[in-house]
Amino acid sequence: DTAVSQTPKYLVTQMGNDKSIKCEQNLGHDTMYWYKQDSKKFLKIMFSYNNKELIINETVPNRFSPKSPDKAHLNLHINSLELGDSAVYFCASGPTDSNQPQHFGDGTRLSIL
Amino acid sequence: DQQVKQNSPSLSVQEGRISILNCDYTNSMFDYFLWYKKYPAEGPTFLISISSIKDKNEDGRFTVFLNKSAKHLSLHIVPSQPGDSAVYFCAAAVGGATNKLIFGTGTLLAVQP
Numbered sequence: 120d121t122a123v124s125q126t127p128k129y130l131v132t133q134m135g136n137d138k139s140i141k142c143e144q145n146l147g148h149d150t151m152y153w154y155k156q157d158s159k160k161f162l163k164i165m166f167s168y169n170n171k172e173l174i175i176n177e178t179v180p181n182r183f184s185p186k187s188p189d190k191a192h193l194n195l196h197i198n199s200l201e202l203g204d205s206a207v208y209f210c211a212s213g214p215t216d217s218n219q220p221q222h223f224g225d226g227t228r229l230s231i232l
Numbered sequence: 233d234q235q236v237k238q239n240s241p242s243l244s245v246q247e248g249r250i251s252i253l254n255c256d257y258t259n260s261m262f263d264y265f266l267w268y269k270k271y272p273a274e275g276p277t278f279l280i281s282i283s284s285i286k287d288k289n290e291d292g293r294f295t296v297f298l299n300k301s302a303k304h305l306s307l308h309i310v311p312s313q314p315g316d317s318a319v320y321f322c323a324a325a326v327g328g329a330t331n332k333l334i335f336g337t338g339t340l341l342a343v344q345p
Contacts, residue, residue, distance in 0.1 A: 123275070150330055154260050162276070162321065162335040202234065209275055217328020220266055223275030 122146050125210045125224040132200060133232050140195045140227045142210030150174070151193035152221060153185060162209070168193050183199040197229075205231045236257045238291050238336035245343050251309040253339050255322030258303065260278040266333065267296060269305045270319045280307070280318075281329065312343045 123144045132138055144151060153165040154173075167175035168187045182198045197204060207228050213221040235245070237256045245251045248319045253267075263284040268276035278281050282289040282296045309316055324335040 152332075154333075164332040164334075167332065177332075200295065211275075213330045215330065216287055217264070217330045218281075220278040220281055220329050221333060223268075224279065227276045 123210055123212050123222050123224040125208075125227050127227060128225065129228050129230075131230045131232065134200055134202060135195070136200050138200060138229070140208055140210075141194050142224060143194070144191055144210075144212035144222070146212055146214075146222060148212040149190055149215050150213045150220075151187065151190070152213070153193065153195050154209040154211060154223075156207040156209065156226070158206070168191075180219075187232070195213075200229075201232050202231050205229055227231045234337075236322055236336040237264075237332050238320075238322055238339050240339050241337070242342070244341040245302050245312045245341065247314055247343055247345050248311045251307075251312045251341055251343065253309075253320050253322075253341065254308040255305045255307075256303060257305075257308050259324070259326070259334075260281065260303070262334075263327065264325045264326075264329050265296070265298060265305050266323045266329060267294075268321045268323060268335075268339070270321060271276075276321055307333055308324045309341075312341075314343050314345050317343045 125142045129219045150169045152167040156162045166185045171187045207226045210224040211221040266281040267279040293309045298305045319338040321338045323333040325331045
């Protein structure tokens with residue numbers, strides 16, 4: 120009964136490829152997020168969606184495109200992968216109540232060869 | 233420009249003693265602060281939070297203190313247990329926890345038996 124689940128856990132691919140990471144939450148939350156943790160361990164927000172609407176879009180290359188088919192899912196598509204995209208990507212979800220914390224998935228480690 | 237800083241990359245404490253993890257921030261607009269705990273190959277897990285209208289919040293062995301004038305918060309763990317060994321991230325947000333979280337770089341806590 121994992122609350123926020125992401126697949127795959129590990130993703131190894133070649134530069135230039137296109138890949139997707141899927142995220143699903145069963146907490147009934149309205150808001151979902153993507154964070155990136157780089158090699159220096161900085162954890163930074165990329166996007167957030169509220170009820171399938173894009174709310175936050177940080178300065179992320181447009182090769183990254185989030186897709187939210189419904190409020191329980193937020194997938195991340197990455198086109199033309201580059202070496203600098205190697206990182207751990209975390210999905211999170213949070214309720215409408217602003218005093219409740221965000222819950223994180225276990226991350227997807229993306230390695231670009 | 234790192235708005236949330238954890239200046240101690242690591243901390244070692246004896247089992248049963250107090251662990252104190254520190255966090256400083258620069259943005260005076262932050263009004264919600266959270267601590268997350270992270271084990272290797274897992275996502276951050278929410279530990280405790282505090283709103284800027286309070287200066288202390290306690291939950292079992294965990295207490296968070298907020299000093300707004302100093303823009304400083306700390307997490308106290310008493311007594312420390314070996315299972316507390318993990319990376320602890322401080323995070324801050326403007327307008328509540330559902331908005332984007334700005335994370336510190338983390339402190340690796342090692343509790344020695």
